[in-house]
Amino acid sequence: MSNYRRHYVQGGTWFFTVNLRDRRSELLTCHINTLRLATLTVKRRKPFHIDAWVILPEHMHCIWTLPEDDEDFSARWREIKKAFSKSLSLDNVWQPRFWEHTIRNQEDYRRHMDYVYINPVKHGWVKCVAQWPFSTFHRDVRAGLYPSDWAGEVGELNAGERIALD
Numbered sequence: 570m571s572n573y574r575r576h577y578v579q580g581g582t583w584f585f586t587v588n589l590r591d592r593r594s595e596l597l598t599c600h601i602n603t604l605r606l607a608t609l610t611v612k613r614r615k616p617f618h619i620d621a622w623v624i625l626p627e628h629m630h631c632i633w634t635l636p637e638d639d640e641d642f643s644a645r646w647r648e649i650k651k652a653f654s655k656s657l658s659l660d661n662v663w664q665p666r667f668w669e670h671t672i673r674n675q676e677d678y679r680r681h682m683d684y685v686y687i688n689p690v691k692h693g694w695v696k697c698v699a700q701w702p703f704s705t706f707h708r709d710v711r712a713g714l715y716p717s718d719w720a721g722e723v724g725e726l727n728a729g730e731r732i733a734l735d
Contacts, residue, residue: 589664590661592628594626625692632681632685686720
């Protein structure tokens with residue numbers, strides 16, 4: 570049995586990786602609206618800010634910031650996973666647990682934001698970040714945080730200059 574302990578910080582910001590049990594599945598993108606509804610339902614009851622999110626067919630990465638007086642990201646993930654599975658009448662959809670990393674500073678935040686957005690390119694789903702529809706990248710382009718042509722192929726991570734997130 571593992572002695573793994575999660576790092577809880579009130580009002581903290583975390584990077585998450587959440588995987589389906591079947592890594593060949595396309596369940597998340599095939600049922601994107603079910604996932605969105607599960608997330609929205611949980612977010613209404615237990616608010617959190619979505620800094621970034623990318624959903625691939627069988628896993629997702631995101632960055633969340635919790636309210637100042639709250640540190641319970643685990644309950645949110647448990648509820649999102651449960652609502653998604655229940656809506657599809659499926660059991661054992663998710664890998665047990667999830668991976669989290671507490672964001673330490675602005676540079677750590679920037680690196681993880683970039684990692685979230687480049688992920689569909691890294692996994693070969695698209696040639697450039699803007700082609701992937703299941704990402705908050707498009708929201709951040711509209712907000713002026715990233716240029717629409719940011720990061721083409723994985724070997725070209727500096728293909729577009731990212732605007733500072735300060």
